[in-house]
Amino acid sequence: MHEDTTRSIPTIAETLTRRGFLRGAALAGGGALAASVVAACAPALSSVPAGWTYGPTVGPVGAAPTAAPAGSPEASHDHGPAASGAPSDAHDAAALAVVKRFLGGEYGQVDGAGGQPIGAPKLDGDTKVFELTIEEMQHKIDAVQPPVSALGYNGMWPGPRFDVIEGDKVRITFKNNLPESTGVHFHGQRLPNNMDGVPHVTQDPILPGASFTYEFTARNVGSNMYHSHHNATDQVGRGLLGAFIVHPKDPAKRVAQRYGVTQDIVWISNDSLGGFTINGRAFPATAPIVAKVGEKILVRFMNEGNMMHPWHLHGMPMHIVARDGYDLGAAAFTCDTLGVNPGERWDALIDCEDVGAWAFHCHILQHVEGRDGMFGMVTALVIQDAASAGIERASGATSVVAAAAAGGSTAFLCQIP
């Protein structure tokens, strides 16, 4: 069907779904090896083929200097004037360079992935005990932009992901290593008022050097959050935010059994001091979601920013089953674009039925694409066919973490109870 006869290479999507998207990057965890593995996977993309011209006014694109090497500062979107050559040529070269960085596994190559599982708690009787620090940090939202001066829980942005069980008694101590005071609000949890985390209203501020312990029984199942509630425009904007997931006490009601979900993915957006990010990263350093055809996955959208973002998944629809942790019941609906307002959480089920690399992005175009290609709130859902040589997932819902460690994207994943 292609009438553009200059086309001679497989599409990226074809490469991805046949070869095991990002396998090398995730396996190695190191930039150099990952790059070489990806290069081996997609050799046709590692240089611009001579037969692929971008516009009528310039010479062979093989000589075009505008496609900066992945990882170089020149590859970033600065919205400045495009490089020399026809506009289309310059734009396309820059746009391709950014996509190649994504393909090259930039997510795995940038230190400091946020939202990693908090890990097993200590036990004090039947109370689960967690300890976190709040501290200043440098955070990279992609490989080429200078790090932002950020704030983190345990040095992470987003902070560690909690997965507890309904009815759990939890005790969470935050040690404030910032030079300013703070407070932590568990957004969506019902708890005693003095545990609500609003300085000057329900507690004193947590002073620099001091600690505060929140202790409560996890009552609200579903997709909840924790974040600063003090000087919050600044503190949340700079990274004091994280996911607090409460799974139902009855295993039959948990998403793995109830829906047959094999991946339980947190998707926290932010739009303030670190730019337009998904889980603290901007395209092309966002983590792709990788699934086998036939998998069903859960995406928990959480908006910690200050703008509404309408998330659009290409290809397949999303089945929206919960809002702010509450089952929608008869009010559940299906859509392909879901506006999520600040503070809201929405649970989306996706049946991964169609093989391919499906763009997954905010549909406010200024948040995703500029003169030099895509940036910001963009990632992809990569659905691999059964014969793929890529990620081999162990069977069973409880082994997702292990499977992810063996080649998947670990950014979003967590052991599903």
Next chain:
Amino acid sequence: MHEDTTRSIPTIAETLTRRGFLRGAALAGGGALAASVVAACAPALSSVPAGWTYGPTVGPVGAAPTAAPAGSPEASHDHGPAASGAPSDAHDAAALAVVKRFLGGEYGQVDGAGGQPIGAPKLDGDTKVFELTIEEMQHKIDAVQPPVSALGYNGMWPGPRFDVIEGDKVRITFKNNLPESTGVHFHGQRLPNNMDGVPHVTQDPILPGASFTYEFTARNVGSNMYHSHHNATDQVGRGLLGAFIVHPKDPAKRVAQRYGVTQDIVWISNDSLGGFTINGRAFPATAPIVAKVGEKILVRFMNEGNMMHPWHLHGMPMHIVARDGYDLGAAAFTCDTLGVNPGERWDALIDCEDVGAWAFHCHILQHVEGRDGMFGMVTALVIQDAASAGIERASGATSVVAAAAAGGSTAFLCQIP
């Protein structure tokens, strides 16, 4: 009930519903004749009556110079200082002038209505074949503002409206006559990944001078779209967008039979490079929706812009039955104001029960009214009584186009299968 005894003319609403709103404009298709017909329809409005004063500080309004003639540049909203005279006088005169332009059928007088039906396809076996061009164009959003430098499918903004049937095999070739590359995404359609239209991810960019053919089976019924997915902030903002409607295979499930709808109206909003527009036009050049009392109509809201717009219909409520083409089922609801986020589509049924001219506009006031009256995202639902001398609609759902051609607004209308 009017205690303002200076009032001596019928309201515009009274005129509209008695006389056949915009009949002349739509009949003639030409500015001069249309203007004369409208003048004949509403003579009382074609000049300001001497007895109608606007404020206490100025002389007879008949002499007021601030109401620019319809069609003159002075009638546009420039948000600059109001003309001489009391503020109220200047504002009211300007505001009235704009309304008169709307009444005068400015929609029909401006060349280049967008969103017209694509027309019958060629057939290649059982495949419906369409061919479009992508090209630069000059587009007028109203009669008085200079045209914007736009991009169009087949020289239209919005591009031609598609109406196909579920299960149709479609083949759509786009010839790129732009000086830059592009790609076309069928937003909301499930299709093979290499037909998804994301340059560098699922295909190569469509280079200047080249063509690309999308071929797929229409699977997703309902209100869908097609638009550029390359340099999209610019390209979609400048007009590369259109409606792609898929009607159910079973005629009983189509809106005409299922809901008794006699008009199937696309309402695409945009808010970028061409200003605040509905179907590519800003008030007063927007097309009114005209219905007979007792009709039921369908409005398909589609947001191709980058801001949420809350659409408010005066008078009657809207029954929201589908989201992104998916039936809402038990989640259907009734409202009079509907927020539509970028990329979303919502289907609204309206029972045209109450005769009159009902404002229909975005409720973000900065998108609709300024110092010189209404502008931008405003139109009206005009419901005519049975005795109206206006639009005579032939009976039956399939004759809407013919009825529209005989006097209705053709901007939104399409033959309902």
Next chain:
Amino acid sequence: MHEDTTRSIPTIAETLTRRGFLRGAALAGGGALAASVVAACAPALSSVPAGWTYGPTVGPVGAAPTAAPAGSPEASHDHGPAASGAPSDAHDAAALAVVKRFLGGEYGQVDGAGGQPIGAPKLDGDTKVFELTIEEMQHKIDAVQPPVSALGYNGMWPGPRFDVIEGDKVRITFKNNLPESTGVHFHGQRLPNNMDGVPHVTQDPILPGASFTYEFTARNVGSNMYHSHHNATDQVGRGLLGAFIVHPKDPAKRVAQRYGVTQDIVWISNDSLGGFTINGRAFPATAPIVAKVGEKILVRFMNEGNMMHPWHLHGMPMHIVARDGYDLGAAAFTCDTLGVNPGERWDALIDCEDVGAWAFHCHILQHVEGRDGMFGMVTALVIQDAASAGIERASGATSVVAAAAAGGSTAFLCQIP
């Protein structure tokens, strides 16, 4: 659990729920007495205890000059540079000062509470007759900022709250005392077209000095509004807006009987010329909602501004039962954060189950918290325990106004039919 050993005072929440929040302020209606009563209620908060230090770099906070006295201009949020001392110290002192102003009953101390009940109509046969003026006014959104040049219905911002019964014949005359023309639209009501209030479309503008009478039968039950529909960006932004509630004809369907609601609260947000306000006031001059544990209350969110606001209630969820006055039925849902777009109205039921002071605010952080603490779209739901010495509510739904007058917040309340 507090490891910050410097803490020695009860939290504000503890004080509030034990002592009767704002009782004095509401009782007295006058600033001086109210202040003294509140001081008596919460003596520990009226000065900063010597043992409570804010940061490591400054001396005892008792001497800190940055906490301006409640009511002083210095206490306002000007987003300028923070005062001397460590940033944390300056921020916390300013933030505390603002909270103390809220606790001190600033709502009751500022003249000009808006949204008060319109009162009993005159009767002309079976028609309820109301008369309002439209006039320029000075409006204070809090105690310390200079008043804004506003417009009001009956000198109120929001205008008086209407509570009528389904089927009521109403006649409402507006006398325009402005130097500019206007028109009044009853947003959400179905009425004759010539009563729709759109100047130049359904009526002539109401000229300065003139009057216009709207007469219609109240058909649409639920949470509706009235506001200017002329030069509206300016006029609505400056205060020409109000609540128009229509209660069902059948008492069993009214919220008091249907849901067991004991408080029927209007919550109109605006975000234009008067800043980020709830019912015309900005934090700390917003009215708190005060309830006894076990009460069920109704909040009618109405957005008269031009931005979406996602309202987040701490602690308990909200059960959303109606949209634009229409029952959601099976589409009802539960949430803790509710995005409300301009022009929309949503009815939220809240079961006041958990004692405490629960923050209730917009989750767009720039609308609620700045460098000097909270401001704008913030209030609190204060739930008192049964043993509270505070507000004594008379039993029965019809006595809410009396109870409120005896100590509650009257800003939101209205006699529930």
